[in-house]
Amino acid sequence: MDAVPHSPDDSRRRELGAFLRSRRERLSPADIGIASGARRRTPGLRREEVAMIAGVGTTWYTWLEQGRDVRPSVEVLTALCEALRLDAVEKRHLFILAGRQQPEQRTATSEKVDATLLHMLGSLVLQPAYVVGRRWDVLAWNPAAVALFGDYGLLEGDARNIVHLVFTSPHHRRLLVDWEALARVVLASFRAESAKYVGDPDFERLIALMMRSSPEFRDWWPRRDVARRLTGVKHVRHPTAGPMAFEHMSLSIDDGSDMRLIVYTPLPEQNTIAKLKKLLEEKPPERRSA
Incomplete structure (x- = not known):
């Protein structure tokens, strides 16, 4: 039988x-x-x-x-x-x-970027990349990211935060093509991912700062829109290199934290690879971490 x-x-x-x-x-x-x-x-x-x-x-x-x-x-x-x-x-x-969902830990976990991840960042020579923490603070970055977005090492505290940069940095507003549409998606994605940290003092402080600093944030945040993580093609308008196109990817780091690796892979259109090479040749910056 x-x-x-x-x-x-x-x-x-x-x-x-x-x-x-x-x-x-x-x-x-x-x-x-x-x-x-x-x-x-x-x-x-x-x-x-x-x-x-x-x-x-x-x-x-x-x-x-x-x-x-x-x-x-x-x-x-x-x-x-x-x-x-x-x-x-x-x-x-x-x-x-x-078959159960593990309760989310609202307490802050370590956001130290280890040597292995730093080595990986440095190996992405022609792929701008950076690591963000649970609150989207930029923790580490590679030379290509500096060439494309600017030197994160010159920023301190809340200023080195993706939401803060997108909404308050004149450079990022000019750099990001179709800024308003992208900023809305950034905000909706941030709200969706930060839901597990509702009431967290660090998040509340950042949100209060953004409400004071950006009229768009102040207008859109109460709408409570949510969206998935940002992926796909992102177009930028670099002040010296001109139009560039990248494929954007967000990768979770499986170490128990909410850190993520953000990678921009240059696309053939707009002669992006050649432009990025030229930017790196002009002033090759060092790999940095916070």
Whole structure:
């Protein structure tokens, strides 16, 4: 008789149970402050010990490890993460297996650009690129970005922020073709991505500054428009090189932060590559980070 194929949900539940069991078995009673007592027949913690720490029933937790059709809530998954001492990567894996959305962390995470990412930035010789943080502050950039947009190293604090630059910098207003349409999309994308940080003092301070500094921001922000991340073709009008065209891409950096790598790839139209080469030859700037 042919075996009944398992559904994707069945497979995910079995994998969830196996993952929980593996995390339980790697812990010792001493890890959680429990006296080991008599010799144990199985490695790690007992199921009832994990259930007790997480505040759930032993039978229910046993079913979860067995891959039965039980649906743990976000709160229960969070408690299991704490009970099993999961790190950030393991927590994310557990929530994915359980089919739940992991709660967003509103607290500020480290936004230090590591050496590997800085090396990658420097290797993008003919691709203007920079790294932004959760609030869209520019954290690092390469020489091509300086040649195209200006030297971020001359800016400090809130002035080195993409939203602030787009709305208050005369240079960016002249540089960006069809500034109003682009600025509206920038603002809508910023609102969508910053929703997880509603009430964050750093965001509130930036928004208050923008409300004072830009009449367009002051007019458009209350409309609460939202949009996806900016991608696609972006046209610029450089003050010395003239019209240029780039393919714009935003890449998430998978390190637990909200940092992103923004890359502009020059297109053949408008003789963009040759123009960018000439800009870099005129004054080759150094790679910089904040």
